[in-house]
Amino acid sequence: MPDESDAVVLEDVRLQLGAQNFWFDCRIPKGAITAVAGPSGSGKSTLLNLIAGFETLDQGRLLIEGRDVSGLPPADRPVSLVFQDNNLFAHLDLFTNVGLGINPGLHLGADERAMVSTALKRVGLAGFECRLPSTLSGGERQRAAFARALVRRKPLLLLDEPFAALDPGLRSAMADLLEELHRETRNTVMVITHDADEVARLAEHVLFVDQGRISFSGPVDVFFDRGDIEGIRTFLGG
Numbered sequence: 001m002p003d004e005s006d007a008v009v010l011e012d013v014r015l016q017l018g019a020q021n022f023w024f025d026c027r028i029p030k031g032a033i034t035a036v037a038g039p040s041g042s043g044k045s046t047l048l049n050l051i052a053g054f055e056t057l058d059q060g061r062l063l064i065e066g067r068d069v070s071g072l073p074p075a076d077r078p079v080s081l082v083f084q085d086n087n088l089f090a091h092l093d094l095f096t097n098v099g100l101g102i103n104p105g106l107h108l109g110a111d112e113r114a115m116v117s118t119a120l121k122r123v124g125l126a127g128f129e130c131r132l133p134s135t136l137s138g139g140e141r142q143r144a145a146f147a148r149a150l151v152r153r154k155p156l157l158l159l160d161e162p163f164a165a166l167d168p169g170l171r172s173a174m175a176d177l178l179e180e181l182h183r184e185t186r187n188t189v190m191v192i193t194h195d196a197d198e199v200a201r202l203a204e205h206v207l208f209v210d211q212g213r214i215s216f217s218g219p220v221d222v223f224f225d226r227g228d229i230e231g232i233r234t235f236l237g238g
């Protein structure tokens with residue numbers, strides 16, 4: 001039975017995409033940062049897309065904060081997702097793109113406008129308010145998408161390799177920012193990463209996805225001791 005310490009529960013969730021079969025059965029602890037790791041093509045993005053509602057499960061049950069959301073569209077789920085390829089609206093400036101995170105109708109009060117400016121400042125994009133996404137670098141677009149997710153303040157934040165396009169210095173600064181924001185909000189975060197150092201630095205809990213299944217779910221210190229699981233050994237460079 002799900003309990004109150006679970007933010008997300010996947011119960012016997014099955015999905016087929018083309019020739020690929022996925023089976024997910026796991027719990028994500030509430031208020032923690034969970035790293036989602038695993039080989040390329042193993043199903044990490046698919047797992048996040050299922051939780052966010054961009055994929056629909058064929059079978060099973062998906063609970064977020066105790067509520068069965070299996071039949072709900074993405075907009076009705078208490079989730080904010082940052083994709084690998086961000087997803088900013090090309091014809092809208094950055095202020096508007098981030099403001100949409102707060103209110104899709106863009107009726108923003110003074111406090112909300114201040115929240116947008118603060119979020120842009122925190123990701124290092126103060127002064128970029130009037131710029132269109134096409135005039136930004138890949139890393140800047142990624143940071144803008146992160147700012148939009150921050151202002152949404154949903155209980156569950158899903159990040160699909162949010163810092164992949166950034167150089168090591170910025171990557172580390174964004175990881176610091178994520179940690180800092182997490183300390184402030186204690187929301188639940190799931191972050192896909194290919195980087196073992198990032199897992200060690202950010203995560204309290206780890207899910208390891210391999211061939212469409214979860215081959216490990218547990219605390220981060222246990223994860224680093226599970227070199228006996230072949231996929232994890234490879235991930236850790238062993």
Ligand SMILES: Nc1ncnc2c1ncn2[C@@H]1O[C@H](COP(=O)(O)OP(=O)(O)OP(=O)(O)O)[C@@H](O)[C@H]1O
Nearest residue numbers: 017018019020038039040041042043044045046047
């Ligand atoms: N709509 C689809 N139709 C058919 N196959 C799909 C579809 N979406 C994903 N797949 C396949 O499912 C597998 C898992 O994809 P997914 O994007 O979840 O992997 P991933 O672990 O996030 O990979 P990466 O680390 O490379 O981003 C891949 O083999 C992919 O080609």
